[in-house]
Amino acid sequence: VLALSERPAGERLCSTEEASAGSGTYARHGSIFASLAGCLQRCAEGGGLPVVSVVRDAEAQLLPGVGAVVTCKVCSINSRFAKVNILYVGSTPLKSTFRGTIRREDIRATEKDKVEVYKSFRPGDIVLAKVISLGDAQSNYLLSTAENELGVVVARSEAGVQMVPISWCEMQCPQTHTKDFRKVARVQPQFLQT
Missing domain, CATH: 2.40.50.140 (Nucleic acid-binding proteins)
Structure with a gap:
């Protein structure tokens, strides 16, 4: 799991060719967007495309x-x-x-x-x-x-x-x-x- 910087809701994260949409994201027109503000996480799944998620910091x-x-x-x-x-x-x-x-x-x-x-x-x-x-x-x-x-x-x-x-x-x-x-x-x- 790779946690990256804070992302605002609605920001384009990557293309659907680079990764698949996980929790806190959605795919539209060949791109993955953040559906909520939070930290971007990229999880490599066995052999397939990595999953991109946006996770809220509960304490914040x-x-x-x-x-x-x-x-x-x-x-x-x-x-x-x-x-x-x-x-x-x-x-x-x-x-x-x-x-x-x-x-x-x-x-x-x-x-x-x-x-x-x-x-x-x-x-x-x-x-x-x-x-x-x-x-x-x-x-x-x-x-x-x-x-x-x-x-x-x-x-x-x-x-x-x-x-x-x-x-x-x-x-x-x-x-x-x-x-x-x-x-x-x-x-x-x-x-x-x-």
């Missing part, structure tokens, strides 16, 4: 769906929302990052009008969130941390030390003992990485 197709719990890293914040990069869906790492937005009103379940983004997240924080919508024209996923189990799981202090949660809304630097506000997650055992 993993996308965050509505209701999925995702792990993301905060990139930037302003008074209305936090911008994040989604890194994991459940415990599965993504090959490419997806952009997400956590709006002010989706940070907490109660007292939504009193929430301040800078008291909930800071750039660099690692956050557990739930996908609530596939987002807008910029293809940002809309995320929520409005559950006790969701919120900041890893944060670093200004001294560069990993902070320790001391309540649902504060974390403390073990070195300098300074406290910072965060929307702290009560992490469930299934989301802890070993």
